[in-house]
Amino acid sequence: MQDERARHEGLDENLAAGLLVAVPQRMQEIRGWTPEQRANDAAWVVELMRAGAAGDVLLYGAKDGRPAAAFAALVRGLAALAYVEGGVTVAGLHWCAARHIECPTGPQWAHLDQAAPG
Numbered sequence: 381m382q383d384e385r386a387r388h389e390g391l392d393e394n395l396a397a398g399l400l401v402a403v404p405q406r407m408q409e410i411r412g413w414t415p416e417q418r419a420n421d422a423a424w425v426v427e428l429m430r431a432g433a434a435g436d437v438l439l440y441g442a443k444d445g446r447p448a449a450a451f452a453a454l455v456r457g458l459a460a461l462a463y464v465e466g467g468v469t470v471a472g473l474h475w476c477a478a479r480h481i482e483c484p485t486g487p488q489w490a491h492l493d494q495a496a497p498g
């Protein structure tokens with residue numbers, strides 16, 4: 381358990397658990413998209429995160445529905461980035477659509493080819 385905590389250092393335990401489930405599901409949803417469609421989706425998320433509001437809500441919380449929207453935006457962005465060569469790694473969590481050189485060892489569901497069907 382100590383290794384698991386160190387692996388997600390700096391990331392809320394519930395947030396990490398949610399991402400481990402939600403990102404592979406979103407990867408399945410966008411599997412048939414073109415690279416341009418995924419890039420457009422990622423660009424939308426970047427703009428949202430750049431505004432700062434979504435990140436603050438995830439880190440500090442809010443009493444309205446904003447945390448759910450911020451989480452959904454983060455999942456969308458991570459899933460889209462998983463299709464970029466080398467995938468994406470956040471706080472020790474890694475997702476990629478295809479195995480690659482120096483792919484970090486992660487949970488078996490971190491790769492799209494092993495994700496549960498959505």
